[in-house]
Amino acid sequence: MKAPVFNLPVNAALSRFHVAPPYIANFDSASAMLRATGAFLRGSDFGGMGTAPPVFEPVVRLVDKMPRPVQEVLYAVGSGSEGIAPERLGDVSAEAVAQWMVQEYPQREYPAVAIGSSSGALVHLCAALGIPWLPQTFMIPVSNQLQINPDEPKEALEWGRKYARPLLDANPELQLHHMHDPNQDRLTIQGMTYFRVKRRVLGHTYEEFLSRCLPPGGTIFLVDCQRTWETTQAGDRHFFQFGALGGATMEEFLHGSERVERYLEYYKSHRRQWDVPPTDGLRPEAEWGFEPTLQADIERVAREKGYRIRRIVFGEPEHLSPFVAELYRWWYERRNIPANRLLVESFLLVEPMWALRTGSAPFWMKFNMEPSLEWLESYLKSNDRYDEIYMILFSHGVDAIGLPSIEQWQTVFTYARKHGNFIGVDETVFPRNFSTLIRYHTDLQRQIPARYPLPRPLTLEQLNQFIQEEGDRFPVGWHEGIEQSNH
DSSP states (O other): OOOOOOOHHHHHHHHHTTOOOTTSOSSSHHHHHHHHHHHHHTTOOOGGGGTOOGGGHHHHHHHHTSOHHHHHHHHHHHHHHTSBOGGGGGGOOHHHHHHHHHHTSOSSOOSEEEEEOOOHHHHHHHHHHTOOEEESEEEEEEEOTTOSOTTOHHHHHHHHHHHHHHHHHHOTTEEEEEEEOTTTTTTGGGTEEEEEEEESSOHHHHHHHHHHHSOTTOEEEEEEEOOEEEEEEEETTEEEEESOSSSSOHHHHHHOOHHHHHHHHHTTOSOSSOOOOOOOEEEEOTTTOOOTHHHHHHHHHHHHHTOEEEEEEESSGGGHHHHHHHHHHHHHHHTTOOOOEEEEEETTBOOHHHHHHTTOEEEEESSSSHHHHHHHHHHHHTOOOOSEEEEOOOOOSOOOTTOOOHHHHHGGGGGOSSEEEESSOOTTTTTSOTTHHHHHHHHHHHHOOOOOOOOOOOOHHHHHHHHHHHGGGSSEEEEESSOOOOO
């Protein structure tokens, strides 16, 4: 029996009923962060990342207790089940995706709208300001039916080249970044291929949302993460990226290392170094980087509609995290709320509603790897004012290169003057603690009993005041007006 084909009428119907198109990844940074921001603006929390209700927690806890080989098979098969058939890529509609995205938000007037790169810290900034964020990047998981060996990037490149053209022909506004990461994503890429796409223009739906919800004189925050990666051009508007931000460096992915050798031996791979396609240029990193082509279209709309533009520029996706944590502390102090509790979040596991309800300063980490631990510790060493530190860790099921042990993560709590603890983490099974995907939400409410009313949003004037007082402390640029991108 042939599976039904996704077509534009179906896409439009799904958007009207506030359901994501079936080719959108639920468990991806952009879609999860969009849902979290939308939930907050609708007055809701973000339990189970907006897709996994608490009723599933007992089932997922059973998976935590299964033998590792069984867990890995379930993880790979489960991930693959989220992918669409590659033959159906031509039915993907960027405008249908945009319709779903804008409908995640209340259709009302806002003082500003953020557009561009993903960042969990940005979710909290938008929550503080009471504004929506429109992603440039979204992910299409494509089922590869377990046909691709994770340690053969050349095979992955050719597989992607075979199926990408109908997607790009149907969506001339998109640029494809096929990402293949056998380190952090070792389990998931066995069942699905990561097709991340970036908007090169706003498109009708985004422009219509701006016209409807952003009055003349309103501000567009252009979110510009300038992280790049060595990639291979596979075709027109099509790039292949081997590796991703996390524990292994770009140089290790491309050229190998002792850590790579040990990792491949540990997973009984036939290789001891990856055979990587020749790269031909630095381009925006697939998941986090901003494609600067979009900037010109944002500037055009700003001129036509009388909007202000303010570029938020940072080099790494979590460079915004210390800024946002300190902004929340500054805000709490002005509300006469104790500003001595830190909530550390990881990857998709963000909770803007309960950060504010519990009076917690949010600090987001892009993943559960050594660079994120080092960035968090660097922040804590410069700030000795937290009585309590709580931390959520994302479990991805892989003993990856650069994965800190649970004991290394526990050292974070030594920076707390009174108390520190994990949220939703079973320390005995990390990084295969899959119930964290649901438990983080309920455990946060149980462990932090403090409750505060939700405040009025910060005004743009208050944000400017904080930037003037403290902005030089952080690796984040705030650029007024239309300026040349540094890409």
